Amino acid sequence: MTQFLGALNDNLFKSAMVILIVYRLAEPAGLSGGMLANAASGLFILPFFLLSALAGRLADRMEKARLISIIKACEIGFMLLGSLGVASGDIALLFAVLFLMGAHSTFFGPLKYSILPVHLAAHELIAGNALVEAGTFLAILLGTIAGAVLVLRGDGPLVVSALLIAIAVGGYVASRFVPTAPPPAPELALDLNIARDSWRLVSRVMAVRALRAPVLGLSWFWLIGATFLAQLPALTKNVIGGDEQVVTLFLAAFSIGIGAGSLLCSRLLKGAVSLRLVPVGALGISVFTIDLFFACGASGAPAGRLMTLGEFLAAPADWRVLVDLLLVAVAGGLYTVPLYAVLQLRSAAAERSRVIAGANIVNALFMVAGALAAIVLLAVGASVPGVLLAVGVANLGAALGLRASAAAAARA
16 A cells, blocks of 8 residues: 555656646746656656665665655655645746655665565565556556646646645555564665765676576666656647547556556466566567557547547547557566566565665666657657657567576576
């Protein structure tokens, strides 16, 4: 419940912020909504790059349930500021709070993944991760829909602001019931030199062949996922010609697909911690992303206005876009769940949080690189579907490299 409410709040805030900027705030300010959406994606994950090493050390040094409660208490303060930003429409404040929520997620991430092996047996890790991922993306779905549907109403900013605070308080209350998990390394020293500690941590994690393949695989997944989610509002408005309800449908399809793919992965693997479904998921991501590019070209956007949800669903050509998005996400669920389970199982208990934190740093590097690449492509004239096509083609090469790396690790 703590994880669910945290993901719900993250996505309620991010969805409301991006929709507010793309549909209401960007044009009057003389700014590009698509560029700001990509900048928001990069800013949210920047704290993962800056603070993950410290987060991993704290998670291995402190009792995990107590640390979770402290982090959730901070979320209440962040959301008080976030509610002010949504209510006032202050773009600078919205971006500042987005960074703070990224910091919140940075410190919570190593805890939520390293606590699972404390309470679950090895054969339960696939199912446990699948349930966490499915619950997380259910929260993403609900938060995304609520933010997109509510924020553009007359009283929407005030309603969203109140929800942000209420959910943060609920997350703190839920955190008080998290089962205790004793610290595996209570004498671990903290290193406040962030750059040095981050470099050492990443170097140590990447030097272990058994950890390298899952870390790189997860990082590539988050590059793809972050790029996709950042493009959807502009893709919907400027390419498909849909209103904010169509954006919500696309985000819902993506979230449902990840959850369904996660649960399907658990059923197919039946408790076995194995990477054999990862190449299948990677291939599916590429195939359906490339088809999405062509589906966008076949979509008929009305001239001079935005399509309603009913109009979108009434056009058979547009269903291809929706199905492609759904299947990309299902493939993503098949891809990511085994990687998390393998990473947990191959990590020593005394440093599991730091391993996950190291993976988060690499994730952040990949996501920042993805956001910058998308911004550059858009700045030189590429279309939003063209950005997604580039992701799909690049993923084919990455899938082949991951398969070779996983095979080498398995032999080792």
